[in-house]
Amino acid sequence: MPARYLVAVVGRRDYGCASELVCEVPDDFRPHPGQFVHVACGGDGRILRRPFSVFDRGEGTASILVREAGEGSSWLKRRGPGDRLDILGPLGRGFDLCAEGGRLLVAGGAGIAPLRFLAKRLLEEGETCLVAWGMGEAAEYGVLPDVLKKEADVRLACLDGSGGHAGSAVDLAMQLDRESAGQVYACGPREMLLSLAARMEEVDREGLARLQVSVEERMACGVGVCRGCAVPVAEPPGAYRAACSDGPVFRGDELDWMRMAALT
Amino acid sequence: MDAHGGVDLRVEISGISLQNPVLACSGTFGNGREMSAWMDIRRLGGVMTKAVTLDPCAGNPPPRVWETPSGMLNAIGLENKGLERFLEEDLPWLHDMGVPVWVNVAGFTAAEYVEVAREVSRAKIASALELNISCPNVKKGGLHFSADESEAERLVSAVKGAVDIPVYVKLSPRTGDLRGFAGAMVRAGADGISLINTMPAMAVDVETARPRLGNLTGGLSGPAIHPVAVQMVWEVAQEVDVPIIGMGGIWGWRDAVEMLMVGADAVAVGTLNFTDPTATLGVVEGIAAFMRRKGYRRVGELVDLARRGRSGAAG
Incomplete structure (x- = not known):
């Protein structure tokens, strides 16, 4: 079930133009590949959340990959350990894994x-x-x-x-x-x-x-x-x-x- | 009322009993089903549905939304499944939730408005109608009616003649003489007024010289328009003696109380639902906490307080 979470950023890895933000998530946060989280991107008059596909789900953590595309993602890309993120998720319909062939x-x-x-x-x-x-x-x-x-x-x-x-x-x-x-x-x-x-x-x-x-x-x-x-x-x-x-x-x-x- | 610590949040407007004065705005809450995954919608004062048109409506080409400072532009274009499916799938579901429902009625001709209104009324399970004569994002109907007072009067009176539930008229901030227009709607038979719809607005990507919205122009909502809405409710409240549902960029309980204080009998939360799908209930709780803190017992004590010029506790 999707829910609203306030998650702690516990890691951040910079990969060139993008940064991976690793967040601590509870066990009930169970994303399916292709689903996304809707992330509040700071104040400064930015009232809408920004969607990010789930990039990874590890032991007690989940991450997103942020590439700067505007003011919201720019704010988000600068987050790191010690910050908290307000997210809704996991949202949407993900990939269908059942498939024939390669x-x-x-x-x-x-x-x-x-x-x-x-x-x-x-x-x-x-x-x-x-x-x-x-x-x-x-x-x-x-x-x-x-x-x-x-x-x-x-x-x-x-x-x-x-x-x-x-x-x-x-x-x-x-x-x-x-x-x-x-x-x-x-x-x-x-x-x-x-x-x-x-x-x-x-x-x-x-x-x-x-x-x-x-x-x-x-x-x-x-x-x-x-x-x-x-x-x-x-x-x-x-x-x-x-x-x-x-x-x-x-x-x-x-x-x-x-x-x-x-x-x- | 005890759920709110001695504060009575109930209001009655047009004979409809609301357990609190907080509704969800049309177009920001779907028809309740999606939001019910996030909150108990039975705890709301009421739900104003997504606009319903006679035939299914595909809506405008994307992009349909664009964020602006403390606001957002939208040009959805009344996307909806049409009257028939609304009556089959959505209205009965909302009715079963036991929450008062204002069905937002839109059309591309006056006849379509009347037919949708009549059929919704006939279903006997809607509390009221909200005539959407103020959508800025369709070429025909919508805002067109807000530009011509006599045409709007004819529409309201035709709808009134076809239904037996209260009819609210949703006003646009793009109305020349707002007070005069609101008064005319009431004389034509409107049982209540809701305001404001979005402000016609536009944004352009200067890199490509392209408008940000597929529809080119859209409607502005969110905190950016809240003070505008407050002033307009203030004006209309001095003109009409029917209930007013105030809306426009309400971003928390304080904005809701402000809206009540300038004369709204109830409020509706819109764009905030997009940021926080549980926000409406937070507004309800916030109003109750404010009333407890200030010693108000009933919502009616707040209504129009700014004009009555009292700032202390109710005596």
């Missing part, structure tokens, strides 16, 4: 957050997975790629060619998908999701049905009442669903990608 996880930038948690959970359950993580340059997230490579099979894609595959995460993913051809899980910028959805639809007609994407939308309430975080869906035509409560994870064939493209 599992390919495709991350763009800070979109690695929910996929790292997913990868850890899959490995704990004895499943295997392959992670394609795209970023601008190899140093962007500091040593985080090395940390994650120790946990799972992580392949990098760098747009500037400074490490791993030279190109986008989607290009890399489509090469890797030939080998796995199972469930594809993705989180990243909308452009990345659009490109991935288009490529998967090209590969086979059922491509979108084996894609699960976690969408990033601006949210107000986080619990489904304000209808602020609207995501265009295929059925019924013209309708929207709420990223916070119907998502943030949607199956590729649930979304209306034409209207998604029109939003960018």
Whole structure:
């Protein structure tokens, strides 16, 4: 059950442009991979919470990965041990772990957050997975790629060619998908999701049905009442669903990608 | 009343008994179901539903929300499942909760307002209606009615003729002569007034020169508009003698008491629900604690106190 928690920050690890904030959480805080927490980001006239996917759930702790995107995340990124965070969570619909065939996880930038948690959970359950993580340059997230490579099979894609595959995460993913051809899980910028959805639809007609994407939308309430975080869906035509409560994870064939493209 | 330590929080407006003067604003509380996971909604004074339109309404393209200093812009565009499903799924559920329900009625034509209002009234389980003639985020209907007093009067009187439950009219801060308009609504048959809806507002991303909202413009809510709402309730309270539900950026019990003191008979908490889904109950407790501290026994003693010019304890 989701609840409101005042949690102590007990650790902070800086990874280049992003910081992991590790918080002490009670046992009843049981997030599923893909779920998020809605975090109050200080005063100064900032009245709305900011959503962050759960990045990790350890022994007595849970963490989020914060990349500065505005004033709220900038405030949050500066928190550390001794600070407390006011969070609601875990919220939303996470990833469906039941799947046939291989599992390919495709991350763009800070979109690695929910996929790292997913990868850890899959490995704990004895499943295997392959992670394609795209970023601008190899140093962007500091040593985080090395940390994650120790946990799972992580392949990098760098747009500037400074490490791993030279190109986008989607290009890399489509090469890797030939080998796995199972469930594809993705989180990243909308452009990345659009490109991935288009490529998967090209590969086979059922491509979108084996894609699960976690969408990033601006949210107000986080619990489904304000209808602020609207995501265009295929059925019924013209309708929207709420990223916070119907998502943030949607199956590729649930979304209306034409209207998604029109939003960018 | 004993639950609040000798303080009687009950109010009665338009013949409807509320256990306390705190309602949840339309559009900030869904139709109660989601919020019931966070709080016992039976402890509220009342719930004002998400706007109901005759047909299902998909709403506006995203982005639909944008935070501004001490406020937020929204342009949801009345997304809702439509009258039929509201009557089947949501209204009976809310009724079973035993909490008074104001059904917020919206439309794109006067005829749609009347039909929704009639059917809701016929269901016999809504306490009252709140006519949403002040939504800034739809091209037709909505705020359009706030711009034309005589059209709004005709709408109110048509709705009144079709229903047998109290009708509240929700006013926009974008109303030229607010006092005159409120008075006209009452003469047309309104049983109560609720105010304020959001302020028409806009924000632009200067990097891309694009408006922040998919609808381009939206409505401003939150603490930023609270003093505006206080002044408007103050004005309207001096004009009309029907109950007033005051709303607009209430961010805690103090803002709620302030609203009562300028003449609101009850208050509604809106945007704060997005920040804290249990906030309404905190406002109830806060009002009770304030009344105990100041020696007030009934909510009515606070109402209009600012105008009556008394600041000490009730005598």
